Amino acid sequence: MATEPRLTLITRQGCHLCDDARAALDRVAAVTGDRWTELDIADDIELEREYGDRLPVVLLDGKEHGYWRVEEDRLLRDLTTPLL
Secondary structure, three states: OOOOOOEEEEEOOOOHHHHHHHHHHHHHHHHHOOOEEEEEHHHOHHHHHHHOOOOOEEEEOOEEEEEOOOOHHHHHHHHHOOOO
């Protein structure tokens, strides 16, 4: 049974910080085994309105975890800490 990825990266084409974020999420996923998905704001006007000036944005379980730079240590901690 497949589950939805816990991580979503919101990006735009031509964004150099988005390239860095993709690499960071790949590193995090290599450690945790989590999958991630990517959404381009060009495909969704609501995403453009919400996140257009602060890309890339990382969502964890559908909630904003950070933007501009991926805080890898914090993300690793949040992915591996059991929910109480």
